[in-house]
Amino acid sequence: MFDAGGSNWGSDTMRSPEAERTDESFDKSIAGWIDFERRPLLKTLGAGVALSLSSGLATARDDDDSGTEETDTTGSDAAGIDPQYGLAVPDVEELPETLDPDHEVRLHTVEPDDPENPDRPPFFHFDPIGIHVSGGDVVQFTPESPDHTVTAYHPAQGFQQRVPDGVPPFSSPVLNLGSAWLYEFTEPGVYDVYCGPHHVLGMSMRIVVGDLAEEDVPEYEDTFEGSDEPPLLAPFSKAFLEHELNATTEGNEDCEWAWLTPQEILDAPTLDPMTIRDRGTVPFEDVLAEIDRFADELPDHDEADETAPTVQVRDHAEYGEILVDADEMTLYMFDQDTQGAPETACDGDCADAWPPLTADTAVAGDDVTAELDTFERATGEMQVIANGWPLYGFAQDDAPGDARGQGSNDIWWVLGPDGTPIRSDASD
Ligand SMILES: [Cu+2]
Structure with missing residues (x-):
C-alpha cells in the first residue's frame, strides 16, 4: 500500500505543485516569529528551497486518486531503497516489514526557552544530530514537524562534496508529518546532510558509517560558501544572508545572527567524526551546549527527557x-x-x-x-x-x-x- 516513489521523480520538479506548496508553507511556518520587514529575505529563502531540491524533489504523499500501484523502475536495490532517492514511505504506519530500519533520526522544530528574547526563532534540527551506523544499515528519518528534507552536501546541490566518493547527491522529497524516508548507508565514511528548507537555519547533521579510523576522516572545508557554479546557489552562504537580513531590516547592521548556522553545527567538537564513532549517537542538545551564544538557552522541553539515557x-x-x-x-x-x-x-x-x-x-x-x-x-x-x-x-x-x-x-x-x-x- 505504499508507492516506492520511483515514478514520481520527475525532471521538472522545480515547477511541480509540490515545490510551490513547500515554498508557501515554509513561509507560513516561520512567519509567526519573523517580522514583516524580513519578508524579502523569506522570498530569497523560498527560491533557495526550490533550487536546492531540484535534483531530488518528489512527493512523499500517496496519490489517492490514481487507484493504481506503480512500480519502481529506477534501479533500486533489493531492499527497494534507491541510492539517490532513498525510499519515501508516505505513511510510516505502513512501513513494509521487510525494511527493518536499524536507526531512527527525527526531524524537529523546538522553541528555545528564552523568556528574555521572545523573538528568538525556533531551532530546526535533526535528533540525534550525529550517529554512527554500520555499512549497509538503514536509517529511518521521521519528521516531527512538516516540510523537512534529508539532502546530501554535494556539488550537484551547490555544495562541496561532504559524502564519500561515489555516493550520489541523494535527497529525500519534502517530508510531511506521518511520513518517513529511508536511506541505506553502504559506503563507509563521513556523510554530512542538511534539510533543504531549513539549511539556512542551521539544520544539518553528520552520519559516520563503518569503522572509521582517524586517518580516514575527510577534511571538509569551505563548504558553506556554496559553489561558484551555478552562482545562483551562493545565497546559501551566511554572508549573503546576513547582508540580506541587514538590508531588509532597518537599523539592523549590528543585529546578531539569530539562527544557528550549519557551519556552527558541523564544527561542534562533539560532532567530530571520531567522537560520533565512539559515542554512537549525539543528541542535538549536546551540540547546542557547545555553541557559546546559545549555551544558556537550552530548550527546557520534553526534548531533554527524550535524549536522557533510557x-x-x-x-x-x-x-x-x-x-x-x-x-x-x-x-x-x-x-x-x-x-x-x-x-x-x-x-x-x-x-x-x-x-x-x-x-x-x-x-x-x-x-x-x-x-x-x-x-x-x-x-x-x-x-x-x-x-x-x-x-x-x-x-x-x-x-x-x-x-x-x-x-x-x-x-x-x-x-x-x-x-x-x-x-x-x-x-x-
Ligand atoms: Cu527542515
Whole structure:
C-alpha cells in the first residue's frame, strides 16, 4: 500500500505543485516569529528551497486518486531503497516489514526557552544530530514537524562534496508529518546532510558509517560558501544572508545572527567524526551546549527527557553491573521471549507485573554496550530491546538496587551491560 516513489521523480520538479506548496508553507511556518520587514529575505529563502531540491524533489504523499500501484523502475536495490532517492514511505504506519530500519533520526522544530528574547526563532534540527551506523544499515528519518528534507552536501546541490566518493547527491522529497524516508548507508565514511528548507537555519547533521579510523576522516572545508557554479546557489552562504537580513531590516547592521548556522553545527567538537564513532549517537542538545551564544538557552522541553539515557548501567551488590532504566530501576529479560524477535510473550496480566520498558527512541547510557532497539507492542507502545531481548521492569521493585524479580519462576533475569542474561539463583 505504499508507492516506492520511483515514478514520481520527475525532471521538472522545480515547477511541480509540490515545490510551490513547500515554498508557501515554509513561509507560513516561520512567519509567526519573523517580522514583516524580513519578508524579502523569506522570498530569497523560498527560491533557495526550490533550487536546492531540484535534483531530488518528489512527493512523499500517496496519490489517492490514481487507484493504481506503480512500480519502481529506477534501479533500486533489493531492499527497494534507491541510492539517490532513498525510499519515501508516505505513511510510516505502513512501513513494509521487510525494511527493518536499524536507526531512527527525527526531524524537529523546538522553541528555545528564552523568556528574555521572545523573538528568538525556533531551532530546526535533526535528533540525534550525529550517529554512527554500520555499512549497509538503514536509517529511518521521521519528521516531527512538516516540510523537512534529508539532502546530501554535494556539488550537484551547490555544495562541496561532504559524502564519500561515489555516493550520489541523494535527497529525500519534502517530508510531511506521518511520513518517513529511508536511506541505506553502504559506503563507509563521513556523510554530512542538511534539510533543504531549513539549511539556512542551521539544520544539518553528520552520519559516520563503518569503522572509521582517524586517518580516514575527510577534511571538509569551505563548504558553506556554496559553489561558484551555478552562482545562483551562493545565497546559501551566511554572508549573503546576513547582508540580506541587514538590508531588509532597518537599523539592523549590528543585529546578531539569530539562527544557528550549519557551519556552527558541523564544527561542534562533539560532532567530530571520531567522537560520533565512539559515542554512537549525539543528541542535538549536546551540540547546542557547545555553541557559546546559545549555551544558556537550552530548550527546557520534553526534548531533554527524550535524549536522557533510557537504559543505563548500575552496580548491583549481588549481580554486579546490570542494566537499569532512566530511574535506575532494575531491568529484566524474559526467557519465553525469543532473542532478536521484535515481539513479546508478556502482555495482559503479565505486563502488569512486568511492565515493559517503553520509549520512542532507545538511548544508551555511557556504559551500556548492548545494542538497543525498539519494537511496537500490540498496545502501540514502543518497547526497548537490548541485545535482542525485550526489557521489563518488575512491579515489586520499589527502589534502585531492588532486584526482587531475579530468577522468578526461573525465567526472569537481570542483564549485564552487553545485554547478556545473568542467570544466577533467585535471591530469596
Ligand atoms: Cu527542515
